Amino acid sequence: MDLRQLRQFVVLATELNYRRAAERLNMTQPPLSIAIKRLEEDLGVKLFERDRxxxxxTVPGGVFLDEACRLLENAEIAVQTTRDADRGRIGTLRLCSVPSAAILLLPQILPVFTQRFPSIRIALSSGSTVQILGDLQQGGLDAAFVVPPASKYPEIEYVQMPRQELLLAVPSAHKVAQRRHVKLSDLGDEPLxxxxxxxxxxxxxEIMASCQREGFHPKILQESSHALVTLPLVSAGLGMAIVPAALKRVNLDNVTYVELHNSFGAPLFYAMALAYHRKNINPAVRQFIATAREIFSPEQTTSIGA
Structure with a gap:
């Protein structure tokens, strides 16, 4: 017994007429009669009564009709589910992000993506760029938002996202906190x-390159492993910090954000990219990249080599 026999039986059970059933099945009556007879022999029961x-x-035929319809429906679901998985419409997407992108980019992308692909489960995490790229290389992640490093990571591809603005986070009691904007060259020997x-x-x-271009030689007194961790150090009065503008949405006592400009009065920016392993076979990655490209204009998103 196969799905083709089940479909033939269901059509005949619906039409209760061999000629009409054969027409619907695009076949002639004799092969249909033979197929139904063989199905009855396989089951060992009589499915139809035939008379003038x-x-x-028959009663067993009615029971079998319900089961056959259920089997065909489940088979169609299995086929569609398999096709959806191949198209990246179901499954799991293991996504990671540096903190600034988690605050600014993910809220723009995830609502659209999850509405379009409600059957894709998002496994979301956060980390530093080095940790994230290592996980991507080892296959522990599918895609991630990172600040692309200057050095190459084998097998990693990047889709450039819109460049993100930088701000200066300063202790609220500092004199610079009273200013609307400040130039890097004005910071002198302020500790960072x-x-x-x-x-x-x-x-x-990128921070060091910007400082060098502006003739500012920062005195780094403290280092942190995480962008968000710099804020409590600033709050404690241990120095200023050049941070992603997205962190302005994080309200912390004794921390004030000031616009940061170059010597021409223009804002400073840093790069952001969506990274993935070029050999990743998860179809959901393609859908996520396509969504990101759509949300951010083609002028803002470009592909760059590893």
């Missing part, structure tokens, strides 16, 4: 709390 009045279901290069070489590298 026509064709009608910095994100450790070992945890986020891309972010730390």
């Amino acid at each position: 009045l026509g064709v009608r279901l 709390v910095a994100l450790a290069h070992s945890d986020s070489p891309g972010f730390a590298g």
Whole structure:
């Protein structure tokens, strides 16, 4: 017994007429009669009564009709589910993010993505860029928002996201906290709390490059492993910190955010990218990347090599 026989039986049980059933099945009557007879022999029961009045279901035939319809429906669900999995419409997406993207980018992408793909489970976590890229290489993650490092990570691809603005986080009692904006070159020998290069070489590298361009030689007194961890150090009065603008949404006592400009009065930015392993076979990754590209305009998102 196979699905084709079940479909033939269901159509005949619905039509109760061999000619009409054969027409619906795009076949002739003799092969249909043979197929139904073989099905009855396989089951060891009589499914139809045939007489001069026509064709009608037996009691076992009526029971089998219910079961056959259920089997065909489940088979169709299995086929559709398999196709959906192949198209990335169901399954699990293991997603990770650096804190600034978790605050600013994920709230823009996830509502759209989860509405379109409600059957995809999001396993979300946070970490530093170095940790995240290591997990991507080892297959522990499917995709992640990171600050791309200058050095290459084998097999990792990046889709460039919109560049993110930088701000200066200062203790609220500091004189700079009273200003609307400040230039890097105006900071002099102010001590900084910095994100450790070992945890986020891309972010730390961009900060140092910006400082060098502006002739500012920061005196780094404290380092943190996490962007959010810099804020309590600032709150404790241990120094200022150049932080992602997204952190402005984090309200912390004794921390004030000031706009940060270059010598031309323009804001400072850093890079952000959506990273994934080029050999990742999870179809949901393709759907997530496509959603991110759609939300952020083509001018803002570009693919860059590993």
